[in-house]
Amino acid sequence: MKNLAITNIRLFNGKMDSVILPKATILIEWCGKGKNGEILDGKISQIGQMDKIPIPKDYKIVDLNGKFVIPGLINVHCHFTANGEPMTAMQGSERKMKILQWFLRSKLGKRYVKKQMRTNIQAALNSGVTTIRNAGDPEYYDIEVKKEIDAGKIAGPRIVCAGRSICVTGGHGGVISHIIDGPWEGRKAVRDCLRHESDVIKILSTGGVTDSKKIGEAGRPQMTTEEIAAICDEAHRAGVKVMTHCESTVGIREALLGGVDSIEHGAPITDDLINLFKNNPKSLNGYTTLVSTISAAQDIVALGAEVLKVTDIIQQNGKIILEGMIEGLHTAVKHDIPMAMGTDAAVPFVPHYEFWRELVYYQHFAGISNKRAINIATEQNAKLLGVDEVTGTLEVGKSADFVVYDGNPLEDLMVLEKPVHVVYRGNLIKNPSYKKIKEIEKYDSKRFFSILKKEKQ
Ligand SMILES: [Zn+2]
Known part of the structure; x- marks a missing residue:
């Protein structure tokens, strides 16, 4: 019996105009396998007030005794x-980077990388x-890993992949990217991504923090508007979005004019760019989304270069980017x-198991409500990925993707650190667990919590 009735829960469906339903039930219909043997998502067949949803006989009842979903x-x-x-x-x-690149492309490198990927995804x-x-x-x-999951060879979440990213000669991310110079090389790289079934095209149109060698290098415009526009046109012709690594106001302007989707x-976002975000005729859906990643720069600033094993230049660039990012988010x-x-x-x-921190940062640094932070992390994120018809909110017909907590995340986002159960694509993980990274845990008290305390004083 794989149909599930998750009952006696306090339910937030993810929408901004909804409140917590105090006594609710979710019925999850097991959908089995598709025509090609692929695993189909378990779907929400009914959702709502507990006393109005009778539980059919072939559903396994999971009574959650007032927990939050x-x-x-x-x-x-x-x-x-x-x-x-x-x-x-x-x-x-350069020599070290060449060796790294050679390793990543080798058979051994491939096996190593794919193993890391599976662990991090879990x-x-x-x-x-x-x-x-x-x-x-x-x-x-x-x-390749996404296909293993979708075929049911290994268990896993829903994945949207960029595959290989695209940058310019000498640009940020060169070790793992297609290197392009000129619009036609950009188009060719997009075509290669599409041939490999990339769900989204990732470009790096400005410099970045992690491989910077000079102060101010992160955010320096690298890809030209002409190159960005060609890449966007080629991707959009296939109905695929373009996301760009972009860390300066100049870079944002060029990327928006080129037609990127995120x-x-x-x-920092200047007045003339506000409308271009909201109404960007060259983007796929007519607007461009801002994706801040505060987690990525927060600890570089808080813990210092030595702990993070980065250069002082990287740390200083991290500080500049963090401040600009928060200003832009405001x-x-x-x-x-x-x-x-x-x-x-x-x-x-920034380990893969700490996404919850980003919601806390958004709430804290941008002054938004807990509800809005959750809505961005679910419904709005699903929209950007083009999977909002399948997931992002809890509604009849959507995939059963939800998380169960002891406390109320709408009152305290820190609750998100410890899920009691996770339900993904209709599958229940009863005792979710993962291995924390020791090197990071050592500094846990100095991260984040001390910063928030300092800010509050
Ligand atoms: Zn990145």
Whole structure:
């Protein structure tokens, strides 16, 4: 009996105009396998007030005794290859980068990377993340892992993959990306991604923090508007969105004019750009979404270069980017620019199991309500990924993706750290667990909590 009746719960369906339903039931219909043997998502067949939903005989009853349920969380920006452990892999000489690249492409490298990916995906899932977008990784290994999951070979969440990202010669992310110079090379790289079934195109249009060698390099415009526009046109012709790593105001302007669908990380947003976000005729859906990733820069600033095993230059660039990102997020909140949320899990001190922190940061730094933070992390994130008809809110006909907590996340977002159960694609994880990374845990008291305390004083 695989049909499930999750009952006696306090339910928040994820929508901004709804409140907690105090005594609710969710019926999950097991849908089995599809024509090609692929696993079909278990669907919500009924949802609502407990006393109005009789439980059919062939449903297994799970009485949750008043626990809280919200939609499964969606992390729209991570990289499966790395787990957030402090490491120096992306820093160093050209020769070191060449060796790293050679390893990543080797048989052994492929096996190693795919193993890491499976572990990191499981950690995310067990922390309550039921849908993940991978924002660029070596080769197209992420797509291979996604296919293993969808075919039912291994259990896993819903995944949206970029495959190999795209950057310019000498640009940020060069080790794992297609290198392009000129619009036609950009189009060719997009075509290669589409051939490998990338769900989204990831470009890096400005410099970044993690491989910067000069102050101010993060955010320096690298890809030209002409190149970005060609890439967007090619992707949009196939109905595929483009996300760009972008960390400066100049970079945001060029990317918006090029037609990108999301700005990842962010920077201060000037008045002339507000309307271009909200009404961007060159983007796929007519607007561009801002995806801040506060987690990615927060700990570099809080813990310092030595702990994170990065250079002082990287730390200083991290500080500049963090301040700009928060300023941009404030503008987005004030002017109702479409927003989504990711962590950039993989960069030092951002493990895949801590997406919940990003909601706390959004609430804290951008001054939004807990409800809005949850709504962005679920319904809005689903919209950006184009999976909002399947997940993001809890409604009849959607995939059963939700998380169960002891406390009320609408009152306290810290509750999100410890899910009691996770339900993904109709499957119940009774005792979710994952291995925490020791190197990160060592500094836990100095991270985050001390910062929030300082801010409050
Ligand atoms: Zn990233």
